[in-house]
Amino acid sequence: MEKIYDIAIIGGGPAGLSAAIYSSRAKLKTVILNEGSFGGQVVMTNEVANYPGVDLTKGYSLANTMKKQAKDFGTKLVGNIKIKNYDIQSRIKTFELEDGRVFKAKAVIYAVGGRPRSINAIGEDEFKGAGVSYCATCDGDFFTGKEVIVVGGGNSALEEAVSLTNFASKVTIVHQFDHFQAFPAVVDETKANPKINFIMESKIVELKGEESLKTAIIENLKTREKIEMNIDGVFIFIGYMPNTEQLESVFELNENKEIIVDSEMKTNIEGVFAAGDAIAKKFRQITTAVADGTVAALSAAEYLRNKKDEFEKEELLNINYN
């Protein structure tokens, strides 16, 4: 007999895990299908200091607790998978995985999150782990006494640049605009640091080296002039992009490719909700993702209650929900 879940959640970050905690605690049969590691970008965060009710903690620790809560309430966790095909337009939603497994659900919550933006420079992938890094906390000590570039102009970029001065002999910030998006206090602290230099209105177009990174080619975006800079490392902090490439044909997305939802996290498709960093919104914090996930789960539960008769009419009563 076919197994159909009440709610399938796509994505296992804070939004997806929160949705799962709420839906499984409400005794709704819940499955999370997660392409990466559970915890999402929280595990990318070294320390979390502003999550209400929780003392200073490690990102992975907070994520693990959320995962455990979801599992303990009965959520089935399916990780490290790839969704090959899906149908979310039908009343019963279907997800076919690359490994052949098929999951069906009456409602779906998309909490697919985002990922660090890459600079799309030639050589970026080639030198990942050999000079190119996305985590100063992880890899900063490999660059002790060396010269590095930080790409970006937001809070993360500038804070990481300051942090890298504890290791590197010189930090050069390369930013595409003539001003920074970071908070003024962060900008002031960065500018006051004698180890930090700035190359504004520029971008890295190519990274070169042999075993490890040696050179960055930097282009001035106004004059198109290119300079070659000897460098040991490049740290990239230019924000995140939503993981919605595969969803463009089905969801209503905004110009940033973020899923448009209403205040109840409903998308343009009946029975399909979205939450977390992949939706169109201004602020992206762990707390906002958790809130989105909660609202999405409650809305999905309400949808299932309202549609109960219709599901029953479609002779779904004989389905094994276990």
Add this chain to the structure above:
Amino acid sequence: MKYLQTNLLEIDTEAELKQLMKDHENLVVVLGRMGPMCIPVYDILEEIEDDYPHVKFAVMGFDNPDGGIIRNHPACRGFMGIPFTMYYKNGEVVKATTSIQNYQQITDILKEKF
């Protein structure tokens, strides 16, 4: 002393690593910290551990002084991103990777080398 919080076997000493090499024809050891580049690799190994009964999976703290046996291995020359993931066959390094790796990359190496 334990440096990591995973569900994988954690190696504390160089001697333990050498013993594992003797005991297991196929061995994967991840040298890392509890950070964003390392945790996804641990998660993948935890998930696939049961699917590869012929491979032993273990972790070791990057800040463990005995981790020098991996940090200073010639196969890791030029590595500037954690974790360092070592694939041993009969005690010999047959592959080493630096920084985060995804499910496909790890399982491709396992299939190719073991």
